[in-house]
Amino acid sequence: MKKLFISLFLVTFFILESSAQWKPAGDRIKTKWAEQINPSDVLPEYPRPIMQRNDWKNLNGLWDYAIIDKGGRIPTDFEGQILVPFAVESSLSGVGKRVNENQEVIYQRSFEIPSAWRGKQVLLHFGAVDWKTDVWVNDIKVGSHTGGFTPFSFDITPALSAKGNNRLVVKVWDPTDRGPQPRGKQVSRPEGIWYTPVTGIWQTVWLEPVAGKHIENLRITPDIDRHLLTVKAELNTNSTSDFVEVNVYDGNQLIAVGKSINGEPVEVAMPENAKLWSPDSPFLYTLKVTLKEGNKIVDKVDSYAAMRKYSTRRDANGIVRLELNNEALFQFGPLDQGWWPDGLYTAPTDEALLYDIQKTKDFGYNMIRKHIKVEPARWYTYCDQLGIIVWQDMPSGDRNPQWQNRKYFDGTEMKRSAESEAYYRKEWKEIMDCLYSYPCIGTWVPFNEAWGQFKTVEIAEWTKQYDPTRLVNPASGGNHYTCGDMLDLHNYPAPEMYLYDAQRATVLGEYGGIGLVLKDHIWEPNRNWGYVQFNSSKEATDEYVKYADMLYKMVDRGFSAAVYTQTTDVEVEVNGLMTYDRKVIKLDEKRAKEINTRICNSLKK
DSSP states (O other): OHHHHHHHHHHHHHHHHHHHHOOOOSSSOOOGGGGGOOTTSSSOSOSOTTSBOSOOEEOOEEEEEEEEETTOOOOSSOOEEEEETSOTTSTTTTOOOOOOTTEEEEEEEEEEOOGGGTTSEEEEEESOEESEEEEEETTEEEEEEEOSSSOEEEEOGGGSOSSSEEEEEEEEEOOGGGSSSBOTTBOSSOBTTBBOOOOEEOSOEEEEEEOSSOEEEEEEEEETTTTEEEEEEEESSOOTTEEEEEEEEETTEEEEEEEEETTOOEEEEOOTTOOBOOSSOOOOEEEEEEEEETTEEEEEEEEEEOBOOEEEEEOTTSOEEEEETTEEOOEEEEEEOOOBTTTBTSOSSHHHHHHHHHHHHHTTOOEEEEOSOOOOHHHHHHHHHHTOEEEEEOOOBSOOOOOOTTSBOOSOOOOOOHHHHHHHHHHHHHHHHHHTTOTTEEEEEOOBTTTTOOSHHHHHHHHHHHOTTSEEOSOBTSSBOSOSSEEEEEOSSSOOOOOOOSSSEEEEEEEEOEEEOOGGGOSSSSOOBOSEEESSHHHHHHHHHHHHHHHHHHHTTTEEEEEEEOSBOBTTBOOSSBOTTSSOBOSOHHHHHHHHHHHHTTTOO
């Protein structure tokens, strides 16, 4: 008993000592959630709610780190500790250092495998790491990955020690804007609309025990017209004896069952009066998916699904409208970039991650354009639960060709290098794969403006073919080609319809950008800007309502959706509905909600 007490004391002392050594780096503004961070319990929530197992282990927390020359050896001595999963440049990492294209970041920690996991395969999951990742367990290379925005995992079972500690080493290289890879708004020298780089691990790292044969992914497709819910359980290995069963629940009541063998998708016949998902009523069915061999259950996961449909159709006036569940719906929401002053790409806590979505809902919007970034899985689940339609951008990269936003483009498109094109195609497919089953995703956006835009017609057609259940916005505000489901205009600051497409939906993909500087809530003291600047909340709200009234009058003329810039201030941009630290809502929320709701309801019968 005495030895046990001493061991527990030493473990507790080590945790407290490590936590005491961690503190946020730098002196910039922070959110209120930064104060709630416990280094020994960072982002403890299950990271993948759409495919959940009960048993898992979180590896977030304090890791050893070093910044080395690119191509150098893994060091034996480290520079200090970094709080994972916050990027090395962020305040919450406790490091706050810049990394250039000639350097790499090395992470190290140890972990133990619970005794209850014996006989299981162990998967090592990364939510996202920017950009090129190499991983070793006990000095055995277990895998590598390129791409900064998608989850990946490795089966590390053969590399594990039979008992005791295991050493995990992760090496990351990220050239930021010195490479052609998708990177979003990150640049080496932030200014204006360009922000601080994000290097390394920026989403949860975790372990999961699974059976030798297990479910790797669920591909869930609703069909409200045929009253079908199709669930494709993608397995790590396939055989004719695989038996998949899907049980669908409304609360605790079992309402439908489907089964399949031979790797076939499970087609579940849903009730003809099935509850439909919408922003006004975001109903989700609970799924229980079981994999059997004979009568033996070898794997089971919990999930959820919604019965909903995204489409377009011409209305009585000949205008092509966006539809949800076969009814016209004006989709209206903010441009949401998902940046944080303390965590950069990473929200400080799960409560913070939810906050921006909840405030979007509070403002009366029904949609979010997720702007050239991909969020952690939990963000999309919250959109599913709250009833927010998501337009998902592909993170931009490479360089701009000639940009002619105000006309249909007939010039020569930019040619990306073979390497650049391969990076784009690989990551766009991975993004679509990992987000496919979320009901909230309504529109795929392959390009933003003309940044990195290439082979637009081909990319738009491939995107539509790969996922026919969503709409495709081929280039939001970009060089315009007659492909995809919509023509997307950008105009600042006021809304304007300077082009119209009689064959596709016409949408306003960006407008607004009303600036308001609030002195104690800014990233830098001097370089702050908005497309128009005001000195008080009332002035900014008046301008917002004026623009919204203009937009409302353009609905009858042909606009079918609109995106206001933007949810929050970001670094030196001060055109958010909220300050960057989320401590002040800058507009009159009641007035904004009133006009927003009127716009969202403008096409309802």
